[in-house]
Amino acid sequence: MYLTQGLHRAVQQHPDGIMTICGERTRTFAEVADRVARLAGGLRGLGVEPGDRVAILALNSDRYHEYLLAVPWADAVLNPANIRWSPAEIAYSLVDSGTSVLFVDDAFAPMLPALRAAVPELRAVVHCGDGPTPEHAVGHEELIAASEPVPDARRGGDQLAGIFYTGGTTGHPKGVMLSHANLAVSALGALGTGFVFRPGARFLHAAPMFHLADLAGWHGQLMLGGTHVMIPAFDPVATMRAIETHRVTESVLVPVMIQMLVDHPEVANHDLSSIRGIMYGASPIAQPVLERAMKVFPEAGFVQAYGMTELAPIATLLSPEDHLAGRLRSAGRAVPHSEIRVLDPEGVEVPRGTVGEVAVRGGHVMLGYWNNPEETAATIPDGWLRTGDGGYLDGDGYLHIVDRVKDMIVTGGENVYSAEVENALAAHPAIAACAVIGVPDHDWGERVHAVLVCHPGTTVTLEEIRTHTKSRIATYKAPRTIEIAESLPLSGAGKILKRELRKQHWPDSDRQVH
Amino acid sequence: MYLTQGLHRAVQQHPDGIMTICGERTRTFAEVADRVARLAGGLRGLGVEPGDRVAILALNSDRYHEYLLAVPWADAVLNPANIRWSPAEIAYSLVDSGTSVLFVDDAFAPMLPALRAAVPELRAVVHCGDGPTPEHAVGHEELIAASEPVPDARRGGDQLAGIFYTGGTTGHPKGVMLSHANLAVSALGALGTGFVFRPGARFLHAAPMFHLADLAGWHGQLMLGGTHVMIPAFDPVATMRAIETHRVTESVLVPVMIQMLVDHPEVANHDLSSIRGIMYGASPIAQPVLERAMKVFPEAGFVQAYGMTELAPIATLLSPEDHLAGRLRSAGRAVPHSEIRVLDPEGVEVPRGTVGEVAVRGGHVMLGYWNNPEETAATIPDGWLRTGDGGYLDGDGYLHIVDRVKDMIVTGGENVYSAEVENALAAHPAIAACAVIGVPDHDWGERVHAVLVCHPGTTVTLEEIRTHTKSRIATYKAPRTIEIAESLPLSGAGKILKRELRKQHWPDSDRQVH
Known part of the structure; x- marks a missing residue:
């Protein structure tokens, strides 16, 4: 090879x-x-x-x-x-x-x-x-x-x-x-x-x-x-x-x-x-x-691929048949060279349907981080690479990514996975793209905040957005504030740079959660 | 993995x-x-x-x-x-x-x-x-x-x-x-x-x-x-x-x-x-x-697979399309995980179309022979595993196996690859299975000998076989003697045990070539 x-x-x-x-x-x-x-x-x-x-x-x-x-x-x-x-x-x-x-x-x-x-x-x-x-x-x-x-x-x-x-x-x-x-x-x-x-x-x-x-x-x-x-x-x-x-x-x-x-x-x-x-x-x-x-x-x-650089990069695939079957909310199932698990913070596998950190094992797991044995050991403590992504496995072994673990918003003591809110927002006819982040809030610790890109010639109000969202997911998950933007900042991989969005709201850019 | x-x-x-x-x-x-x-x-x-x-x-x-x-x-x-x-x-x-x-x-x-x-x-x-x-x-x-x-x-x-x-x-x-x-x-x-x-x-x-x-x-x-x-x-x-x-x-x-x-x-x-x-x-x-x-x-x-235990085991595949295109005489082409070459006895790659020893490289090449570093080194002297099979590559990279290198028959100074003779014999309507070996011969050093299994109710004569063969390949390659058998001895892998066939003809079973 x-x-x-x-x-x-x-x-x-x-x-x-x-x-x-x-x-x-x-x-x-x-x-x-x-x-x-x-x-x-x-x-x-x-x-x-x-x-x-x-x-x-x-x-x-x-x-x-x-x-x-x-x-x-x-x-x-x-x-x-x-x-x-x-x-x-x-x-x-x-x-x-x-x-x-x-x-x-x-x-x-x-x-x-x-x-x-x-x-x-x-x-x-x-x-x-x-x-x-x-x-x-x-x-x-x-x-x-x-x-x-x-x-x-x-x-x-x-x-x-x-x-x-x-x-x-x-x-x-x-x-x-x-x-x-x-x-x-x-x-x-x-x-x-x-x-x-x-x-x-x-x-x-x-x-x-x-x-x-x-x-x-x-x-x-x-x-x-x-x-x-x-x-x-x-x-x-x-x-x-x-x-x-x-x-x-x-x-x-x-x-x-x-x-x-x-x-x-x-x-x-x-x-x-x-x-x-x-x-x-x-x-x-x-x-x-x-x-x-x-x-x-x-x-x-x-075909949807889920993975990361550390996995060289593929861990799961969502097949063409899965697309036709409407399984678009899933990232697919482990590929033949990979094994996936969802772990609790102690590294113990959680029951099906429970959200935890996605971990991966197989011949595609990186050798490690260059000149960084500590970070390598923290990421692969036991042969299982911790992806940093929050997700759950359904009964058929389909992986559902709910968020970056650290993107989870804790608002009024409730956990909100921003991907869930984003999925709800994406169904609104005026919304072309969106990102949901947690921003500091005097009352709630963090509050759910949505950055929205509208289709040309359309616009939305906060009231509309909240009504739309609440018809789909729990009230506490609906954005409390919104922001209309021309575009979203993207990484080279096409991922939305939420860190950039958060910067404007958090005084200390190294700490963006409460 | x-x-x-x-x-x-x-x-x-x-x-x-x-x-x-x-x-x-x-x-x-x-x-x-x-x-x-x-x-x-x-x-x-x-x-x-x-x-x-x-x-x-x-x-x-x-x-x-x-x-x-x-x-x-x-x-x-x-x-x-x-x-x-x-x-x-x-x-x-x-x-x-x-x-x-x-x-x-x-x-x-x-x-x-x-x-x-x-x-x-x-x-x-x-x-x-x-x-x-x-x-x-x-x-x-x-x-x-x-x-x-x-x-x-x-x-x-x-x-x-x-x-x-x-x-x-x-x-x-x-x-x-x-x-x-x-x-x-x-x-x-x-x-x-x-x-x-x-x-x-x-x-x-x-x-x-x-x-x-x-x-x-x-x-x-x-x-x-x-x-x-x-x-x-x-x-x-x-x-x-x-x-x-x-x-x-x-x-x-x-x-x-x-x-x-x-x-x-x-x-x-x-x-x-x-x-x-x-x-x-x-x-x-x-x-x-x-x-x-x-x-x-x-x-x-x-699909025809060519390989050996030492290759875990697949090196080349002949695809369904190749079968439909009539490429049955070839063992197919290198699979994505494998690289193949044909080498002369000094380990140098020979030109296309020239017969030599087939060598293979890739992540599927065995770790070695158990408790046998000498044989391991002889088989993988330079990263390329020597298969012991004689073959050539055509212009499209199809591998043609002509024989086990050691099965080659040297008769009257001419090299005869028994597979070539077997292919010619297999085309005869009465022949169900066959194996060609070299047997000791006073005049020729070795002579080409064929062991034949006939379809039920049919038989063949030496004369017929020689005429049939000579119409397809050079005269010196035609069997000089034949033997009619009920069946051929097979290994667990379904390979014909030529060694068993030769035993009857060679006084020293450790040396079966001249």
């Missing part, structure tokens, strides 16, 4: 097949293998030794794909940076990981001076963009052209494959260490369900490639030897064009992307019928959005 | 579903889990410590299934004995592995006195049959009833899961050490192709459960949480009845079993239409047999 295995297999089986399509550039499997072998030689020439960390800060491209293969080929360690982060946050991740070489594209080249200043260990920069190569950097193409191919190290198994810094939704960024085996097991287990990534797929990278959600799609597709289509970043029109032009069959998206696609005025002008499968994560999908999506993508099976 | 993982997952998702059907006995997932926890407790009570080897010598049954789960649950090591072996050979494997506890059923209880005498380390015997419990043995049911459940050790990953003694087709038996990860990767990779083991399957164990071929089916089915149907051993009528009664959807068979089924006079009296998938191994299937099989199993996809 090593990240480059699928490349060798594909070269053996169809060397002249198309591996990557990126803008005007198209490359065969044999070409990519040759380029990767040379790029790995180039990394060696830049002084990269086995185990060294090599980062990338770039939008999606075929060169990102080559980076993902060349680094393990050279026996080095991946470190894909979160493109939504500030320079200070990215610098933190580079310093923390001890990264010595950084790939950067045109979009992020302007950040280089700040990064160089903040990361003294940074020895070399590879420019993987199409514009002029920045000063003191070597061009990706130039490096490939100037380097001799080296043999694939073919190291894998439990060896460290990459450090993946987790999104800033909670606290301080942590470097998640994933082995080759972690990544392979998660990809094989997801393939094993037969829900997604069938042979012969053309996979669209529209979600950011640095994130494990898209990377999981990348790895599954790599193992099956299919074609990767890249667009720099998600954009509804670019996505529709790529699907139509390249007859894309599968993609990994987040619900908000799906919604933007299906509600786009141009959607009827594009032939999107080639799509056979859409995997989405980060949050459940609303029934009306799913219904519209099924019309736009008539051949598509929809 | 641990062998019991699929059991936990299934209990969570459908505790009251049927896990095993064996004769009149039917057990749910929850029942099996409880029994396994008690059986593991019973093993502890018998003195089994972590890492101890626990063997089984039995026909297929639901208790065999419980053994396969209880041993890892108790953190012990599996050692399923080859039921086709002589008492001396079985004793050898028990002594070599240091087995302390043995499960034995009614069929093999008569072998107990000889085994006890030959295996001094054998401390306890568990009787998993339905007849009277032999002296100094404890009954399987009695042990379960008398023992408290213990928690699952849940140890896995690279830890030793079992020692699997390889069939006696070549030389001295060797104990193949497979880890939990080896077995899980092979099963997940096979599932990942989507060719076999879809969710909701009812899997028939007709091939012997001790063998990795059936065990791979067992594990894939375990991971997907489906139903296992057991018959004690393959028998055409019992197999047809089990398929019809239990609406079996999938099975692992060998071609000779498929042939016996489709040519059976009673085949038309049974409804076999529930079969969706048949995986077969050990040897390719002849086109006429496949055509008859497709009529008998109209809904079935046929």
Whole structure:
């Protein structure tokens, strides 16, 4: 089990097949293998030794794909940076990981001076963009052209494959260490369900490639030897064009992307019928959005994935059949490579239907947090990884995520899981998106507060919202205050950054619960 | 990744579903889990410590299934004995592995006195049959009833899961050490192709459960949480009845079993239409047999698996589509978890189309041979496992096995791969089965000799055979002598025991080539 295995297999089986399509550039499997072998030689020439960390800060491209293969080929360690982060946050991740070489594209080249200043260990920069190569950097193409191919190290198994810094939704960024085996097991287990990534797929990278959600799609597709289509970043029109032009069959998206696609005025002008499968994560999908999506993508099976970077990343899947059966409120069931449990604070399994912390075990559980044995031990105290998510299992083993454990609102002594309130709010016809948080309250300790994004041309009142909500869930769960916003702050993974929303309400940003 | 993982997952998702059907006995997932926890407790009570080897010598049954789960649950090591072996050979494997506890059923209880005498380390015997419990043995049911459940050790990953003694087709038996990860990767990779083991399957164990071929089916089915149907051993009528009664959807068979089924006079009296998938191994299937099989199993996809115990066991698969496309002469292509190469004697990859030794790399390659570091190093000198099989890769990455490297016949200075001759012979209408071996010859060093089994009511002459063969392959490859037999000696895996055939011709049974 090593990240480059699928490349060798594909070269053996169809060397002249198309591996990557990126803008005007198209490359065969044999070409990519040759380029990767040379790029790995180039990394060696830049002084990269086995185990060294090599980062990338770039939008999606075929060169990102080559980076993902060349680094393990050279026996080095991946470190894909979160493109939504500030320079200070990215610098933190580079310093923390001890990264010595950084790939950067045109979009992020302007950040280089700040990064160089903040990361003294940074020895070399590879420019993987199409514009002029920045000063003191070597061009990706130039490096490939100037380097001799080296043999694939073919190291894998439990060896460290990459450090993946987790999104800033909670606290301080942590470097998640994933082995080759972690990544392979998660990809094989997801393939094993037969829900997604069938042979012969053309996979669209529209979600950011640095994130494990898209990377999981990348790895599954790599193992099956299919074609990767890249667009720099998600954009509804670019996505529709790529699907139509390249007859894309599968993609990994987040619900908000799906919604933007299906509600786009141009959607009827594009032939999107080639799509056979859409995997989405980060949050459940609303029934009306799913219904519209099924019309736009008539051949598509929809699969919800639940997991996290620490799980490389998949733990449960909600199958296409579950979608048709209306089980949209569930995150699905444990995949073949995973075992899940719901635990009380003492680590004891709770009865079915009882909310507790979701814990996961299996060959996909991370090696640990980089340079952070304490946090590793706290997260995996007994072989079971604590996800930090609150949820319960129903009688059929379906997992229902009710909230981040720390997102739970305690108001007047009652526990309110914000996801439950959000689900109720989402059913209101005027509401396009929403987030529910706890804010400090003189009377209630915390009160339920909703941040709402309305559909264009509509609005809502607090009175309406409370009436609507109370018709669905207990009165104490209904928002006591609301706020109308243009949009919600999203992480790179498409998760709503509730921390950002809370900041305005809590004087001490390190403590946002009462 | 641990062998019991699929059991936990299934209990969570459908505790009251049927896990095993064996004769009149039917057990749910929850029942099996409880029994396994008690059986593991019973093993502890018998003195089994972590890492101890626990063997089984039995026909297929639901208790065999419980053994396969209880041993890892108790953190012990599996050692399923080859039921086709002589008492001396079985004793050898028990002594070599240091087995302390043995499960034995009614069929093999008569072998107990000889085994006890030959295996001094054998401390306890568990009787998993339905007849009277032999002296100094404890009954399987009695042990379960008398023992408290213990928690699952849940140890896995690279830890030793079992020692699997390889069939006696070549030389001295060797104990193949497979880890939990080896077995899980092979099963997940096979599932990942989507060719076999879809969710909701009812899997028939007709091939012997001790063998990795059936065990791979067992594990894939375990991971997907489906139903296992057991018959004690393959028998055409019992197999047809089990398929019809239990609406079996999938099975692992060998071609000779498929042939016996489709040519059976009673085949038309049974409804076999529930079969969706048949995986077969050990040897390719002849086109006429496949055509008859497709009529008998109209809904079935046929998949050929190539591999060996050392590969846990799958390396390549020939897909249902490949069968329809007439690629029956190939063993298929590398599965997602595997990488294959063809090497010359120096370990260098040969060009496409050139015959060499097949080598395999991936997370499914065994830990090594038990107590045999020299043989381990010789077999995996550089990360690539040498299969001992001669073959070549075509331009599309399909593997063609031409022979066991050591089965190659050198006659008059020419190399003859016996599989090539066998393929030519199999096309003759009178020939039901055949094996080609090299026998000593005064003039040619070795000569090509064919052992033939004819269809009832037919016969052949040497002259006919030579004419038939020469119309297909080079003259020097045509058999110079033939022998008509009632049947061919088969190993437990359904492989033809060429060693047995050669014995009659070679004075020194340790050396059967010139």
